[in-house]
Amino acid sequence: MSDPVKSAFSTITGAKTAKIATGEARNGVVHVVALTLTKTADALIDPKLVLSWLLTALSAPGAMIGLLVPVREAGALLPQLALxxxxxxxxxxxRFWAAGSAVQGIAALGIAVASLLLSGAAAGAVIVACLAVLAVARSASSVSYKDALARTIAKRRRGAITGLAASVASVSVFGVGLMMASGVFEVAVAPLATIIALAGAAFLLASVIFLSLREPDETPDTGDDDGSLAALVEPIVTDSQLRRFVAARAALAVTALAPPFIVMLSAASGRSALDQLGPLVMASTAASVLASYVWGRLSDSSSRQTLMVAGALGAVVFAVVGGVGLVLGGLGGALGAAVAIFAAQIAYEGVRAGRKLHLTDMAEDAFRARYTALSNTLIGAALLAGGLFGIAADRFGPAPVLIGFAVIAALGAALARGLNEVQKD
Structure with a gap:
């Protein structure tokens, strides 16, 4: 591998070029390119915005639109224990990551075709089914990625790679959103289907690129694993650090749940939620661009402290936004809502960067996939239970829910304080 590749990798990770192995430098580029493609594709088929708008435009039943986010989130997390x-x-x-990415690409193409050929309940049923396939395929990529990253990139450089990919992907999505807002192309079913098809192509290209990763061809010794369910879930029983990590991650999951309640609160001021959609999307994307790489680099030094700081930030943001909502009855229009979304997204990016790298670095090679699956399965169940917050918002309003989120985020930060400094090993 040429010196320019080593130099580029050292720029990405902040490492000294002389200390970088040729294979690792090449692997770093593969990781960044493949992750950038899939993260961009993920944003282009976001069920909270893109697919919800698409099903509405296709006159699909409201019940099917309501299934989009639960199917996407639970489908991506719950199967991981079995995988x-x-x-x-x-x-x-x-191989698992590449296969998962390829199937996601095929499923995305199915969504694009269905949106062009079908309408009503038929379109809704096919698109939800394709999304379910995509989510399960994503679970295969998710459960295998931390292992692939740990086996090909050394500690203290992993966070920079994932952070850079997230930032580059956010820039790409911001560009697409800007083109929509500026009227470069009409926001209609056909152009949106084209965008979803491009997302499918990005998944397929990422699959091919990731197969070029230079990964050791060896199976770790899994010790006394007897193949039983008890052996599969044993780590959550025997490893106190894993239990604390899962508890902290569950509490900090409120950073992912909060944005819809901020949108609800902003709409309470009398402004149309549809009018505010553009500024909110741009604020969220801008926060990802600015924060992802920084949080990734901080996580390379201490994923524990990243979780603590991000959780504390989330607690402050939700308390302030909820308090303002209680006093003013809203957020003062699009600008206030955009600022709130921007701050909340920065906290979320920190939690995501910290928890991904902490689990990657805390687990041994032989059981990293199992730790990932256990954690994600439990968090998937917690996110499904998070639907209860919507009922609370209907009864008490979004502002009290956000204040409740502030308390939970603070608890998550406190739990993270008791985690080990896994980057020091």
């Missing part, structure tokens, strides 16, 4: 053993038994984790 973890297959990943552990595979000599190369990249």
């Amino acid at each position: 973890s053993r297959r990943v552990e038994a595979s000599p190369q984790r990249k």
Whole structure:
């Protein structure tokens, strides 16, 4: 591998060029390019915005629109426990990630075709089914990625890679949103189907690129694993650090749940939520661009402290936004809502960067996929339970819910304080 590649990798990670192995430098580029493609594709088929708008335009039943986010989130997390053993038994984790990305691409293309050929309940049923396939395929990529990253990139450089990919992807999505807002192309079913098809192509290209990753071709020794369910869930029983991590991550999941309640609160001021959609999307994307790489670099030094700081930031943001909402009855229009979304997204990016890298670095090679699957399965169940907050918002309003989120985020930060400094090993 040429010196320019090593130099580029050292720029990405902040490492000294002389200390970088040729294979690792090449692997760093593969990770960044593949992750950028999939993260961009993820944003282009976001069920909270893009697919919800699409099903509404296609006159799909409201019940099907309501299924989009639960299917996407639970489908991507809950199957991971069942997949973890297959990943552990595979000599190369990249194959699972690449297969998952390829299936996501095919499913995205199915959504695009269905939106062009169908309407009403038929379109809704096919698109939700394709989204379910996409979510399960994403679970295969998710459960295998931390292993692939740990086996190909050294500690203290992993966060920079994932952070850079997230920032570059956010810039790409911001550009698409800007083109929509400026009228470069009409926001209609056909152009949106084209965008979703491009997302599918990005998933397929990422699959091909990731297969070029230079990963050791070996299966770790899983010790005394007897293949039983008890052995599969044993880490959550025996590892107190894993239990604390899952508890902290569950509490900090409110940073992912909060944005819809901020949108609800902003709409309470009398402004149309549809009018505010553009500024909110741009604020969220701008926060990702600015924060992802910084949080990734901080996580390379201490993922524990990243979780603490991001949780504390989330607590402050939700308390302030909820308090303002109680006093003013809203957020003062689009500008106030955009500022709130921007701050909340920065906290969310910190939690996401910290929890991903902490789990990657805390787990041993033989059981990293299992730790990932256990954590994600439990968090998937917690996110499903998070639907209860919507009922609370209907009864008490979004402002009290956000104040409740502030308390939960503070609890998450406190729990994270008791985690080990896994980057020091």
